[in-house]
Amino acid sequence: MAATEKKQQNAFVETIKTIVYALLIAGVFRTLFFQPFWIPSGSMKETLLVGDFLFVNKMAYGYSYASCPSLILPRFGIDVDAKDICGVFDGDNTRLFGNTPDRGDVVVFRHPVSGRDYIKRLIGMPGDSIQMRDSVVYINGEPAPQEPAGVFAEIMQPQGPEGRRPRCSNGPIGDGGTCHKERAIETLPGGTKHVVLDIGLQASDRTGVYQVPEGHYFFMGDNRDNSADSRLAQQVQGVGFVPFENLIGRADRIMFSSGGRSMLFFWTWRGDRFFKAVE
Template identity: 40%
Template structure:
């Protein structure tokens, strides 16, 4: 196994099938263990850091061994890029394991194209290392529309301090203990209430301005297959689902869009005084969000302690509109690298 990994850093050779199989088994075992560690919330940061650093280091030999195996099969190393395409990567790896050759583990002349591929792979390893300072989050529900859509894969900055009003944060839900996303609208020591949907902060109203109409397609969204709520009545599958949009701006924030579906009880609340060391959060999809307006005893969020905040979301990396990211025809290319405001 050690010899296989070391040889993977030299992309000019070839790799016999047995050695390639051994390397893939090792990578598979590490992937299973690593995924378990990264998904556990009680794992200390140093445990996550070990997994991330090892994953970054192993990326280069994994690609290198695949290129060497392609050489062994008398194929171009350019086929390696299929390993980054979901579905096709498994087909390629299986084919490389099934192909029988009589290679002598010889040398393959170096090329400029291979050098470029090595540098790009090294860059990919560096990107993996940056995972030490950011946290990924996939939106499973529509409580933050239109800022975040179901299926948005967003990145949040870890170790962010001085969380301010307007920040979109990830925090631990007090009831489910799962990651939850909402926007900070009030800080510790402030008072807040809603009247007819208008935020009254420290006894000062901040009415939102009309911001057009938010339209999406009536279809099942995310892995849960939930359906969006519409303000234009009951619409059939594939039809436009509309909601009124407004521009809200609170002290110290830039304007951001919120949605209104209908008049309902959550549009009018009691007055809350946010305890020190806590924040009051709401979803931008105001009529379809479980947030600080509902106390935790009623399975809501209540006041969010600062220590429960895990990250501040800053950018959408990837987005899909279907029920699985493998449905490439539902990918929203227009949302890639979109800044979260």
């Protein structure tokens, strides 16, 4: 074999090694420390907008089978679930180096049935009773106070890669019009304050009492009338109660945000959301 051919082969092998090492390092980093998350829907407006890109702190609550990364790309026929990699650790509802989340945390978790990653706000702790009465959440029989704070306004247009249009409290409006939602500051037990949005009274604003089981948590979206969350049972495409082991991590900070159909469309990036804290 000629020296030139041998050099080319060595260079090719080194390139493959570099790629493999990079993938291994990235996999370890994503499994143990931070997982990227792209906001696909408006269920957490205005805290999180469609197109926000953030890293999830996986060290916040310790580790379980759900800490293993999933790679689900239906367009390319790729469906590698966390259970495919770490399913041996599933089933005991415990965590390694486990830390209890705080009420009011914005949490990424695995849906108990579909395995898809969801992001919602933690409202109910184990043992709590939760109920919605006329758009107000009651926790253990006491209302979480809401202080009116004007309106949340956005342009009626397709949003994000899925092209969904927002729902509005000011009636049906055409593309290019201004869509309003009533805005309030909600205070949870313990003092956490955050913005919630309201479109109008619907079934999910008046519910029975949910009793959160031990080892489970109750989640809701801040965009209360546009969120499939713990108010809906898993069997009807809701979330239901989420086991402790299904928590992936806490959303702490938005890295950047894109208002377009792709994060690569840099001209649609929102300049006021770079490194914005999630509250």
